[in-house]
Amino acid sequence: MPLIWVIRMDSIVELRNVTKIFTNTQGIIKRKKRTVYALHDVNLSIGEKEILGLIGESGSGKTTLGLAVLKLLDLEGGEILFRGKDILNMKKKETFRFREKTEMIFQDPYGSLNPVQSVYKIISTPYKVFNKNAKERDVIERVIDTLEMVGLNPPEQYLAKYPNQLSGGQRQRVGIARAIITNPEFLVADEPVSMLDVSLRADVLNILLELREKLGSSMLFISHDIAVTQYVSDRIAVMHLGQIVEIAESTELVNNPLHPYTQTLISSIPIPDPERRWDTSEPKVLAGEYVNEGKDECSFANKCPFVMDKCRRSRPKMIEKGNKHYVACYLYE
Amino acid sequence: MPEPLLEVKNIQVEYRSKDRVVKAVRGVNLRINKREIIGIVGESGCGKSTLAMTFLKLVDIPGKITSGEIIYHGKTDIDVLKLKPSALRKYRWKEVSMIFQGSMNALNPVTRIEEQIMDTMIEHGYEQETAMKRVDELLRIAGLNPSVKRSFPHELSGGMKQRVNIAISLACEPSLVIADEATTALDVVVQRQIMARLLKLRDELGISLVFITHDISLVANIADRVYVMYAGKIVENGPVKEIFHNPKHPYTIALLNSIPSINRDKKIKGIPGTPPDLSKPINGCPFAPRCSKAFDKCHEIEPDLISIGQDHEVSCHLYG
Numbered sequence: 201m202p203l204i205w206v207i208r209m210d211s212i213v214e215l216r217n218v219t220k221i222f223t224n225t226q227g228i229i230k231r232k233k234r235t236v237y238a239l240h241d242v243n244l245s246i247g248e249k250e251i252l253g254l255i256g257e258s259g260s261g262k263t264t265l266g267l268a269v270l271k272l273l274d275l276e277g278g279e280i281l282f283r284g285k286d287i288l289n290m291k292k293k294e295t296f297r298f299r300e301k302t303e304m305i306f307q308d309p310y311g312s313l314n315p316v317q318s319v320y321k322i323i324s325t326p327y328k329v330f331n332k333n334a335k336e337r338d339v340i341e342r343v344i345d346t347l348e349m350v351g352l353n354p355p356e357q358y359l360a361k362y363p364n365q366l367s368g369g370q371r372q373r374v375g376i377a378r379a380i381i382t383n384p385e386f387l388v389a390d391e392p393v394s395m396l397d398v399s400l401r402a403d404v405l406n407i408l409l410e411l412r413e414k415l416g417s418s419m420l421f422i423s424h425d426i427a428v429t430q431y432v433s434d435r436i437a438v439m440h441l442g443q444i445v446e447i448a449e450s451t452e453l454v455n456n457p458l459h460p461y462t463q464t465l466i467s468s469i470p471i472p473d474p475e476r477r478w479d480t481s482e483p484k485v486l487a488g489e490y491v492n493e494g495k496d497e498c499s500f501a502n503k504c505p506f507v508m509d510k511c512r513r514s515r516p517k518m519i520e521k522g523n524k525h526y527v528a529c530y531l532y533e
Numbered sequence: 534m535p536e537p538l539l540e541v542k543n544i545q546v547e548y549r550s551k552d553r554v555v556k557a558v559r560g561v562n563l564r565i566n567k568r569e570i571i572g573i574v575g576e577s578g579c580g581k582s583t584l585a586m587t588f589l590k591l592v593d594i595p596g597k598i599t600s601g602e603i604i605y606h607g608k609t610d611i612d613v614l615k616l617k618p619s620a621l622r623k624y625r626w627k628e629v630s631m632i633f634q635g636s637m638n639a640l641n642p643v644t645r646i647e648e649q650i651m652d653t654m655i656e657h658g659y660e661q662e663t664a665m666k667r668v669d670e671l672l673r674i675a676g677l678n679p680s681v682k683r684s685f686p687h688e689l690s691g692g693m694k695q696r697v698n699i700a701i702s703l704a705c706e707p708s709l710v711i712a713d714e715a716t717t718a719l720d721v722v723v724q725r726q727i728m729a730r731l732l733k734l735r736d737e738l739g740i741s742l743v744f745i746t747h748d749i750s751l752v753a754n755i756a757d758r759v760y761v762m763y764a765g766k767i768v769e770n771g772p773v774k775e776i777f778h779n780p781k782h783p784y785t786i787a788l789l790n791s792i793p794s795i796n797r798d799k800k801i802k803g804i805p806g807t808p809p810d811l812s813k814p815i816n817g818c819p820f821a822p823r824c825s826k827a828f829d830k831c832h833e834i835e836p837d838l839i840s841i842g843q844d845h846e847v848s849c850h851l852y853g
């Protein structure tokens with residue numbers, strides 16, 4: 201089993217051969233079942249204090265992976281370990297502790313806060329759930345500390361406010377405060393800045409980086425924006441149609457992408473410098489829309505300009521190409 | 534000497550409701566030359582989409598264009614805002630067309646792509662047969678296989694739908710296409726494909742393009758000239774290289790410092806505060822409360838756009 205490439209000695213979360221299948225039935229008269237492999241045999245590990253970026257196009261399974269590691273989905277195959285424990289077979293009590301140690305930061309700062317709850321109520325709720333005997337005074341103090349940590353100063357001013365009185369950036373900070381008040385060891389941030397204005401993104405990203413230092417938590421940072429992902433992440437994993445095709449340290453991945461999909465992706469990023477424009481050629485991917493139906497083939501085979509026969513015969517294994525840079529592509533075997 | 538295609542003079546737009554008036558565009562001057570690609574950048578709510586709508590006189594109740602002039606230099610000069618409804622119908626799409634924000638939802642879900650493209654052309658006086666023949670060509674120009682004309686929108690991906698919208702925007706051979714956040718919802722690879730396609734169209738058909746976006750990196754890649762908008766006004770404009778290598782307005786500088794870029798080991802910094810409420814009167818420079826270089830005068834007098842170099846204008850008291 202080619203697991204060595206992903207397993208780190210100090211990993212906090214480990215995914216082993218994780219597979220998630222969605223089925224839907226199409227057609228009214230002729231019922232046709234369609235199977236989509238949202239996660240197809242995914243192996244991945246996230247280290248202690250590490251921020252792992254996960255990039256890929258929409259529909260590649262990034263969010264599904266994020267939900268899976270938080271035990272918010274049933275799986276069709278594989279296992280997910282949190283500190284060595286299989287999260288899918290946890291007992292009720294263990295699950296409760298697991299919920300305390302893992303949290304999520306959502307994409308939509310407008311939809312993810314209850315509009316009829318005050319900031320205090322929103323942030324204190326998770327803390328109270330896991331600290332049933334906490335005195336109100338301690339809770340208030342805790343909430344204030346947390347607000348300070350996410351840069352909402354002076355914190356007292358925000359306690360009684362409602363989400364509609366806050367700007368998008370402030371709302372997202374409230375969302376982050378809610379996620380970190382229980383001191384989680386592991387966070388999933390699913391596109392946390394994609395709905396914010398450009399001028400506000402930087403501060404939220406810097407807060408996430410500071411939190412890692414202060415709380416020592418690990419993070420899975422899901423984004424389709426590679427520049428943003430490189431800014432916050434230690435390592436980046438690239439996903440394509442449910443498969444991880446490449447994983448390396450952030451700078452290495454951006455400077456030296458190996459997988460044809462990663463190469464297309466990186467070369468398509470606009471750089472904010474008019475001296476370094478794209479050439480006007482279109483990226484060399486083949487057209488078409490595909491889903492992963494669980495075939496034993498490379499998920500990129502249908503679109504890859506370098507496709508060979510064997511790409512469709514079996515799925516390439518993940519191999520190391522030096523410097524902790526792993527790629528799943530027959531071009532490198 | 535570049536020839537102007539569209540000239541926008543002191544445009545002001547207000548949105549009126551019962552209890553307040555929002556001044557969305559507060560006096561904008563702008564010029565689009567022939568074969569030129571313009572980028573208009575700014576945060577959400579700065580008025581950039583509203584501004585673009587005025588080019589087609591699309592601002593509708595509760596919005597109102599309260600002053601200004603838009604001159605289109607086609608075969609004859611057209612004063613857009615004074616056009617009668619019938620003439621306006623001809624101007625829209627035949628001279629200037631638009632790819633809308635969220636235009637993935639701009640297609641009619643129950644008619645085939647082919648009909649939607651043809652409808653546009655027939656409305657503008659094309660013969661049924663000519664229109665039918667042109668559909669294939671338009672789809673090919675937009676980078677699609679002509680066979681998609683038989684599809685319904687739901688059968689296409691987001692990128693393909695956006696290409697259909699590009700095809701529709703080109704249907705009546707306009708000289709100017711306005712793309713309002715046209716690729717914001719798309720993946721980078723698809724975005725790049727569409728951009729490459731649009732750049733080619735400029736070269737092949739000689740059209741002008743206006744990109745309205747908050748993605749500054751994208752503008753750096755495609756625009757010839759850039760307008761930076763803030764609180765309903767242009768705060769800086771100039772050739773793309775000037776704006777990115779020699780930015781003058783503190784807002785432009787802050788904006789450039791707030792975006793991460795691959796392979797740049799620079800700490801990024803957000804801009805403190807939020808843009809002003811445009812329903813309230815603005816005293817002084819609208820950016821002053823967020824500006825690190827603001828001094829007394831900034832809070833009292835709103836600066837005018839002044840020229841500070843070859844085609845480079847800025848509205849900031851630091852340079853006046």
